[in-house]
Amino acid sequence: QSALTQPASVSGSPGQSITISCTGTSSDVGGYNYVSWYQQHPGKVPKLMIYDVTNRPSGVSSRFSGSKSGNTASLTISGLQAEDEADYYCSSYTRISTYVFGTGTKVTVL
Amino acid sequence: QVQLQQWGAGLLKPSETLSLTCAVYGGSFSGYYWNWIRQPPGKGLEWIGEINQSGRTNYNPSLKSRVTISVDTSKNQISLRLSSVTAADTAVYFCASPYSYGSLASFDIWGQGTMVTVSS
Numbered sequence: 676q677s678a679l680t681q682p683a684s685v686s687g688s689p690g691q692s693i694t695i696s697c698t699g700t701s702s703d704v705g706g707y708n709y710v711s712w713y714q715q716h717p718g719k720v721p722k723l724m725i726y727d728v729t730n731r732p733s734g735v736s737s738r739f740s741g742s743k744s745g746n747t748a749s750l751t752i753s754g755l756q757a758e759d760e761a762d763y764y765c766s767s768y769t770r771i772s773t774y775v776f777g778t779g780t781k782v783t784v785l
Numbered sequence: 786q787v788q789l790q791q792w793g794a795g796l797l798k799p800s801e802t803l804s805l806t807c808a809v810y811g812g813s814f815s816g817y818y819w820n821w822i823r824q825p826p827g828k829g830l831e832w833i834g835e836i837n838q839s840g841r842t843n844y845n846p847s848l849k850s851r852v853t854i855s856v857d858t859s860k861n862q863i864s865l866r867l868s869s870v871t872a873a874d875t876a877v878y879f880c881a882s883p884y885s886y887g888s889l890a891s892f893d894i895w896g897q898g899t900m901v902t903v904s905s
Contacts, residue, residue, distance in 0.1 A: 676846060678829065709889040713830075720879065720898060721830065726891035764830050768889040772843050774820075779829040 679704065679765055679777035686783040692753040695780045697765030698746060703775055705746035709768035712741060712750045716761045724763075725750060752782070760784045787812025789896035791880050793865075797903045803867040807880030807896050814838055814861040817884055820892065821854060821865045823876040831876075836863055870903045877901075 680698040687693040697704065697712075704710055710728045713721040723732050725741035728748060738753045748767070752759055765777035793805035807819065821833040834844040836854045844852050853866040867874060880896040883889060 711890045720895045723893040726886055727888050766890050774832040774890055776830040
């Protein structure tokens with residue numbers, strides 16, 4: 676199974692909105708609403724930010740939102756803050772009952 | 786609050802077998818899938834496999850020939866064995882579970898991670 680495709684880096688100024696894409700196939704992202712997003716600061720454990728494409732776990736800021744169209748899922752961070760600077764990974768369930776992660780995106784707050 | 790604590794050997798030689806254990810504390814063990822995920826230094830996350838309390842497993846096809854995940858329900862523990870390791874298996878290994886939200890791929894509970902280095 677191939678990793679989902681994410682842009683290597685995305686940047687924005689404080690207060691701006693940014694969107695990270697996650698492109699898969701009809702066998703993973705496009706076939707199921709089991710797409711999740713994770714935030715990982717350097718040396719830390721990944722943190723679940725979005726699950727089931729659009730749902731936010733309790734405690735996660737409403738500035739984070741998810742969506743999906745066809746084989747591409749997206750994570751939008753609105754009102755960008757310095758603390759949002761981190762690596763972000765998407766993940767999807769697949770048709771062969773496995774999971775696949777994205778290639779990862781480094782978010783830089785300018 | 787459920788917590789995962791993991792441990793195992795951190796330095797291996799090529800061709801040896803990696804062995805890690807993850808214990809579940811403070812929550813229910815049954816009814817959930819328990820996963821192993823790894824992250825090579827400076828690289829992305831890779832799903833390794835999962836197991837439930839009945840011993841049903843699913844593995845990453847790219848690792849399936851070398852991976853065994855097992856469960857000990859008497860101790861609320863899962864274990865990972867990866868045979869014939871090479872330098873490419875050097876990574877931080879995490880146990881994780883889609884525990885709280887009843888949904889696939891929603892890994893909300895993670896162990897602290899174990900750095901495993903393969904070097905001669």
